[in-house]
Amino acid sequence: MKILVTGGAGFIGSHVVDAYIAAGHEVAVLDNLSTGREENLSAEAQVHRVDVRDKDKVQGAIASFKPEVVNHHAAQSEVPRSVADPGYDAQVNLVGGLNVLKAAADNSVRKVIFSSTGGALYGEPDIVPAGEDHPIRPLSPYGTSKFAFEQYLAMFQRTFGLAFTTLRYANIYGARQDFASEEGRVVAAFASRMIEDKPVTIDGDGNQSRDLLHVGDVATANIAALERGDGGTYHISTGVPVTVNDLFRKLALLTEYKLEPRFGPPRKGDVYRIALDNARAAEQLGWRPQIQLEEGLRLTVDYFREQIARLHA
Numbered sequence: 001m002k003i004l005v006t007g008g009a010g011f012i013g014s015h016v017v018d019a020y021i022a023a024g025h026e027v028a029v030l031d032n033l034s035t036g037r038e039e040n041l042s043a044e045a046q047v048h049r050v051d052v053r054d055k056d057k058v059q060g061a062i063a064s065f066k067p068e069v070v071n072h073h074a075a076q077s078e079v080p081r082s083v084a085d086p087g088y089d090a091q092v093n094l095v096g097g098l099n100v101l102k103a104a105a106d107n108s109v110r111k112v113i114f115s116s117t118g119g120a121l122y123g124e125p126d127i128v129p130a131g132e133d134h135p136i137r138p139l140s141p142y143g144t145s146k147f148a149f150e151q152y153l154a155m156f157q158r159t160f161g162l163a164f165t166t167l168r169y170a171n172i173y174g175a176r177q178d179f180a181s182e183e184g185r186v187v188a189a190f191a192s193r194m195i196e197d198k199p200v201t202i203d204g205d206g207n208q209s210r211d212l213l214h215v216g217d218v219a220t221a222n223i224a225a226l227e228r229g230d231g232g233t234y235h236i237s238t239g240v241p242v243t244v245n246d247l248f249r250k251l252a253l254l255t256e257y258k259l260e261p262r263f264g265p266p267r268k269g270d271v272y273r274i275a276l277d278n279a280r281a282a283e284q285l286g287w288r289p290q291i292q293l294e295e296g297l298r299l300t301v302d303y304f305r306e307q308i309a310r311l312h313a
């Protein structure tokens with residue numbers, strides 16, 4: 001199958017590209033490399049260096065490659081940046097996303113798979129793990145633009161017959177995640193600092209919890225969504241809340257880190273306790289996470305060790 005992956009040079013998108021190629025699909029990447037990296041690009045994928053805000057170039061790329069499926073991962077994906085500049089967030093996530101959708105509808109694309117968020121949609125959830133039908137009450141422009149785009153997808157299906165599947169991700173971690181990034185990349189930030197014996201600061205008391213899913217499991221969910229889940233919205237998650245203190249201890253063991261954590265002020269607007277129920281994805285996509293937290297953390301620490309050794313070489 002021909003698949004165009006927007007954001008395919010980024011952390012998650014590049015793993016999705018690799019999984020599609022390994023499964024025998026023909027893949028093109030559309031990315032402006034703003035946060036994505038050249039070295040993440042698969043040698044076997046056709047690359048379109050295009051900004052999703054450039055309507056004509058998006059049309060051109062989709063018209064020339066003629067994909068059957070468009071997998072949309074390109075985004076402004078930082079919550080703090082969306083708070084600082086909601087207009088930029090909307091330009092990329094809404095206007096840019098709509099350029100992709102319109103080009104898909106104009107060029108007989110069968111289906112769009114969209115990477116939404118579970119972590120930034122529900123505010124402080126009423127129930128843990130929260131289901132997909134939990135009330136929507138985002139605390140950031142990022143959560144709001146992601147949800148608005150979900151509504152556009154449903155409209156494009158009703159009006160233009162363009163199928164979609166929305167995957168609402170938990171907190172994703174793994175190789176290629178940007179450890180210098182400020183937002184929520186708690187595994188990458190802790191692991192990289194611990195490997196170098198640098199002090200680690202936990203925001204708040206560390207009893208806040210997250211639903212941590214390895215990026216390898218996200219790739220398999222994107223494979224499942226090629227053939228299943230039309231018109232559906234799914235949590236791609238573990239369903240299990242892990243506290244930041246627990247994560248600290250697990251990573252400290254793996255990296256032989258001996259320092260105690262520092263505790264800073266809690267981050268404003270952060271959700272305290274969240275996990276996302278994945279029963280619907282299991283039932284309808286036939287997808288379940290396969291990579292246990294300890295195994296995923298070990299793989300991630302190995303990756304950052306290599307990266308850091310390379311930086312110092």
Ligand SMILES: NC(=O)c1ccc[n+]([C@@H]2O[C@H](COP(=O)([O-])OP(=O)(O)OC[C@H]3O[C@@H](n4cnc5c(N)ncnc54)[C@H](O)[C@@H]3O)[C@@H](O)[C@H]2O)c1
Pocket residue numbers: 006007008009010011012013030031032033034035036037050051052053072073074075076077092096115116117118119168169170171172173
């Ligand atoms: N990382 C997570 O835990 C997480 C959780 C929920 C949802 N998501 C979503 O998954 C997707 C991928 O996130 P990620 O963590 O891999 O982030 P990332 O920043 O590594 O990937 C985003 C990619 O989009 C590209 N991009 C950004 N703006 C663009 C533009 N204007 N035109 C073309 N390309 C552009 C970037 O260069 C990058 O390659 C995003 O849609 C994000 O919102 C991520």
